Every structure is written in structure tokens, then in C-alpha cells.
Amino acid sequence: MSASQRRPSGRREALSAPVIVRAAIEILDEHGEDALTFRLLATHLSTGAGAIYHHVANKDELLEAAAAELVAGIESIAGAAGAGEAEDAAPSAPAASDADVRTLVLDVFDLIEAHPWLGSQLARAPWQTAVIHVFEAIGQGLVVAGVPERSLFDVASALVQYLMGAAGQQAASARIPRDVGRTEFLTAIAGNWTARAGRGERRFALAMAAQLADHDDRLQFAAGLDLILAGAAAIPRA
Amino acid sequence: MSASQRRPSGRREALSAPVIVRAAIEILDEHGEDALTFRLLATHLSTGAGAIYHHVANKDELLEAAAAELVAGIESIAGAAGAGEAEDAAPSAPAASDADVRTLVLDVFDLIEAHPWLGSQLARAPWQTAVIHVFEAIGQGLVVAGVPERSLFDVASALVQYLMGAAGQQAASARIPRDVGRTEFLTAIAGNWTARAGRGERRFALAMAAQLADHDDRLQFAAGLDLILAGAAAIPRA
DNA sequence: ACCTGAACACCGTTCAAGT
DNA sequence: ACCTGAACACCGTTCAAGT
Numbered sequence: 359m360s361a362s363q364r365r366p367s368g369r370r371e372a373l374s375a376p377v378i379v380r381a382a383i384e385i386l387d388e389h390g391e392d393a394l395t396f397r398l399l400a401t402h403l404s405t406g407a408g409a410i411y412h413h414v415a416n417k418d419e420l421l422e423a424a425a426a427e428l429v430a431g432i433e434s435i436a437g438a439a440g441a442g443e444a445e446d447a448a449p450s451a452p453a454a455s456d457a458d459v460r461t462l463v464l465d466v467f468d469l470i471e472a473h474p475w476l477g478s479q480l481a482r483a484p485w486q487t488a489v490i491h492v493f494e495a496i497g498q499g500l501v502v503a504g505v506p507e508r509s510l511f512d513v514a515s516a517l518v519q520y521l522m523g524a525a526g527q528q529a530a531s532a533r534i535p536r537d538v539g540r541t542e543f544l545t546a547i548a549g550n551w552t553a554r555a556g557r558g559e560r561r562f563a564l565a566m567a568a569q570l571a572d573h574d575d576r577l578q579f580a581a582g583l584d585l586i587l588a589g590a591a592a593i594p595r596a
Numbered sequence: 597m598s599a600s601q602r603r604p605s606g607r608r609e610a611l612s613a614p615v616i617v618r619a620a621i622e623i624l625d626e627h628g629e630d631a632l633t634f635r636l637l638a639t640h641l642s643t644g645a646g647a648i649y650h651h652v653a654n655k656d657e658l659l660e661a662a663a664a665e666l667v668a669g670i671e672s673i674a675g676a677a678g679a680g681e682a683e684d685a686a687p688s689a690p691a692a693s694d695a696d697v698r699t700l701v702l703d704v705f706d707l708i709e710a711h712p713w714l715g716s717q718l719a720r721a722p723w724q725t726a727v728i729h730v731f732e733a734i735g736q737g738l739v740v741a742g743v744p745e746r747s748l749f750d751v752a753s754a755l756v757q758y759l760m761g762a763a764g765q766q767a768a769s770a771r772i773p774r775d776v777g778r779t780e781f782l783t784a785i786a787g788n789w790t791a792r793a794g795r796g797e798r799r800f801a802l803a804m805a806a807q808l809a810d811h812d813d814r815l816q817f818a819a820g821l822d823l824i825l826a827g828a829a830a831i832p833r834a
Numbered sequence: 835a836c837c838t839g840a841a842c843a844c845c846g847t848t849c850a851a852g853t
Numbered sequence: 854a855c856c857t858g859a860a861c862a863c864c865g866t867t868c869a870a871g872t
Contacts, residue, residue, distance in 0.1 A: 635863095
């Protein structure tokens with residue numbers, strides 16, 4: 359029996375936390391959050407389910423690590439510019455503005471849209487590494503954009519919470535069965551509201567039902583984001 | 597055997613959807629979202645687990661009904677005023693303003709803070725009755741507050757998504773073990789960030805850690821809410 | 835028609851037994 | 854030390870059998 363035969367075809371590298379996290383992300387991306395099982399993961403890694411626990415404490419930690427991995431690519435503009443190296447240089451034009459923070463938040467939104475399970479995971483635990491990373495990037499962007507220090511925490515938190523709300527919605531959207539068309543699904547929902555809309559009841563939801571069927575999640579998210587940024591911009595500077 | 601003996605002590609009323617939902621809410625409020633099990637629920641109702649399925653399709657539907665029940669108490673100011681009865685009356689002062697919408701959203705926040713499982717449930721499925729109800733109430737409030745019609749959907753959606761984000765956070769906070777003090781937990785988290793904060797890394801999160809330990813969730817939520825409302829107020833009227 | 839509760843098809847996690 | 858995979862302690866849900 360050669361050494362290569364002791365290592366079955368499914369796994370080339372030795373079992374380790376990064377390898378496990380990578381395999382988990384693959385399953386999550388391809389088959390959705392419900393598909394991630396320690397048994398299936400073990401099969402993909404050509405090992406037993408118990409082996410995973412030698413490298414990862416439990417499923418929660420695995421999901422946190424997977425989320426952190428995806429979000430690691432998100433960098434604040436300020437961070438990327440290497441602030442701190444030229445602290446004493448003459449004050450130049452701000453390295454980031456509200457528009458950069460806007461782009462940053464939309465990047466995270468796009469990442470969630472591409473990996474809906476990430477939406478579930480981010481919304482689930484506010485103190486995990488991935489959320490802190492996003493919070494940090496947004497916060498640094500706001501500093502450079504000139505948001506007054508006394509409002510930094512409030513504005514950053516508002517942006518993160520809004521983002522978490524949208525994250526949950528994206529994850530929920532992804533849970534709609536694929537064979538049901540999204541439009542059909544939303545039309546059915548709208549029909550359900552309509553049926554219950556008595557005289558004067560649910561007039562607003564009813565009026566919005568038409569818009570719902572063909573709206574664009576990202577545009578709508580951006581519109582709300584702009585409300586928050588407009589509110590932040592209206593804060594009097596120190 | 598008398599008739600009263602055929603109906604065991606745990607259940608006075610006949611089994612029905614409302615009775616089941618009421619029992620579910622009791623368990624959720626007292627022991628948290630993880631405690632709600634069809635087996636435990638059946639025990640509380642002095643019946644078999646299978647009996648519940650004669651009145652409720654599945655656990656999802658049960659949770660949606662429980663959420664709808666709690667949220668039913670939330671009424672938009674416009675709705676409560678019986679708009680529609682005096683449609684042709686001379687236009688009086690607006691029945692609601694931004695301040696009323698603010699109060700409405702904070703009422704929902706307070707409801708979630710009092711019933712953390714509601715936060716999980718609302719954030720989970722955007723199309724459930726409870727969320728539509730809140731959306732409707734907020735929308736009606738915005739109409740009366742004079743938000744331009746073309747922005748109604750965006751503003752209402754932004755408020756709901758922000759609320760859903762906060763809902764998820766509240767639910768997550770409630771999942772912190774009770775014997776661990778909240779302050780100790782947050783201090784530990786902050787310490788964890790500190791440990792990882794290299795030169796220039798996580799400077800923002802680090803600076804915020806102190807504020808985190810003793811901040812007030814509700815005040816912070818209100819601050820973000822005010823940003824959105826300020827942004828909405830800045831939209832030029834038609 | 836409604837209820838019962840054992841049975842089914844899963845989970846995450848543990849752990850004795852192997853290498 | 855690391856891995857294996859059966860076993861444990863749960864779930865939600867189903868369904869034959871009762872009333």
C-alpha cells in the first residue's frame with residue numbers, strides 16, 4: 359500500500375481548520391446553508407464526522423470562521439491607504455468621503471447577495487469576527503469622511519444594523535425554492551395581502567404590492583443607505 | 597369517569613390553533629426560542645405531539661402565528677384615527693408626524709426587547725404577516741407625515757430593514773447565557789478585539805470597545821432611527 | 835374528525851477503539 | 854496525536870391505530 363493510497367482521493371491536504379473551512383464554504387455556496395452537515399462535510403473531506411472536532415470546536419465556530427474568511431476581502435479605504443505611515447504629513451484632501459463608505463457598504467451587500475448563507479450567519483451573531491471586521495472598516499471610513507467623533511459609534515452601528523437587516527432578508531430570499539420563480543412567489547405573496555386587505559386595512563401594503571414584484575433589492579438597499587448617509591452628513595461638524 | 601376527567605388538568609379548552617399559539621408564546625417568553633419543542637408544547641397542552649399538526653401546518657407556521665399575535669397590538673396612528681371615514685373633510689393639521697413614526701418604530705423595538713424570540717422570528721422571514729403588519733403601520737404613518745409618494749416604499753423599507761437588523765441583534769443578545777453578566781461578556785469580547793488589534797489594525801473597534809460595555813441598546817437604536825428619519829425629512833416634497 | 839404516541843429520518847456532538 | 858464511525862441525545866414530522 360503506497361502512501362498515496364492512505365490518503366483517499368477526496369483529500370489531498372492534511373486535515374486542518376483552514377481546509378475544513380474551505381470545504382464548508384464550498385458546500386454552503388453550492389447547496390445552501392441547510393446542506394452543511396458534519397456528515398456531508400466529513401464525506402467531502404473523506405474522513406469521519408468526529409475528526410472535524412479535532413480542528414474546529416463546533417458548528418457555530420465553523421460558520422463564524424467561514425464568514426470571517428469571505429469578509430476578510432473587505433478593506434476600508436483608509437486601511438488600504440496605509441494611514442499612520444504619514445501621520446505628520448501636511449493634511450491633504452480626505453482619503454475617503456461618504457461616497458467611499460457607500461461603496462464599502464454596497465460591497466458587503468454584494469458579497470451577501472453572492473453568498474446568501476453569509477447573510478444568515480452575519481445576522482445571527484453580532485460579535486463574531488466577520489461583523490467586527492465590517493464594523494471596523496465602516497468606522498475607519500467614517501473617520502476619514504469627517505463624521506464627528508461623538509457620532510462615530512452611532513453612525514457606524516446604524517450602518518451595520520441596517521446591513522444586518524438586509525443580510526437577513528437576502529438569506530430569506532435565497533430560501534425560496536428555486537423552482538418557484540421569484541416573481542411568481544412575490545406575486546403570490548402580494549395576492550395574499552390583497553385577499554386580507556379589508557376596507558381600509560393594509561392599504562399601504564396593497565399599494566406597494568405592485569412595486570414589490572419587480573423591484574431591485576440592491577437599488578432599494580442603496581436608497582435606504584443614502585437616507586442614513588444623508589442623516590449622517592447633516593450632523594453639524596465639531 | 598366524568599367528562600372533566602377525560603380532559604386532563606393541563607388543558608381546559610379544546611385544542612385549537614389559537615390555544616396552541618398561546619401556549620407556544622408562553623414557552624417562548626419563559627424559556628427562550630430554543631426551548632420551544634413540539635414535544636414540550638404537547639406536554640404543556642396535555643396531548644400528543646402529533647395532535648398539534650391537526651391545527652398548525654408546521655413549526656414555521658406556528659412561529660409566524662406567534663409573532664403575528666404579539667405584533668397585532670402595534671397600530672399605526674393613522675389607522676387608529678380611523679382615516680377613510682372623513683376622507684372629504686377639509687384638510688386639517690396632519691394626524692401624524694415624523695415623531696409619531698419614530699414612536700411607532702420604537703414601540704416595535706420595545707416589543708422585541710421584551711420578547712427576544714420575536715426578534716429572531718421577524719428577521720427570519722420578511723414576508724410573514726407580522727412583518728407586513730409593521731410595514732403597513734410604518735407606511736401609513738409616513739403617508740400622513742407627508743413623505744412624498746415616490747419615496748414611500750424606499751423609506752418604509754429602510755425603516756423595516758433597520759428594525760429587522762436590530763431585531764436580530766436583540767435576539768442574539770438574549771442568547772448570551774444568563775449566568776454570564778452582560779457587562780462581563782461584552783468586556784470579554786472587547787478584550788478579544790484588543791488582543792487582535794495589531795499596530796493600526798482594529799483601531800476603530802478598539803476605540804469603541806469602552807463605549808460598548810456600557811452603552812444603551814435602545815438609545816443607540818433611536819440614534820440610528822433618527823438618522824434615517826432625518827434623511828427622509830430632507831427629501832424635497834413634491 | 836380528532837387524538838395518541840411510537841416510529842422515521844434526520845441532526846450535532848461524544849467517545850471508545852483503533853492507527 | 855489524530856482519526857474512525859458507531860452511539861447518544863435530541864429534533865420535526867408522519868402515520869397506523871385507536872376514540
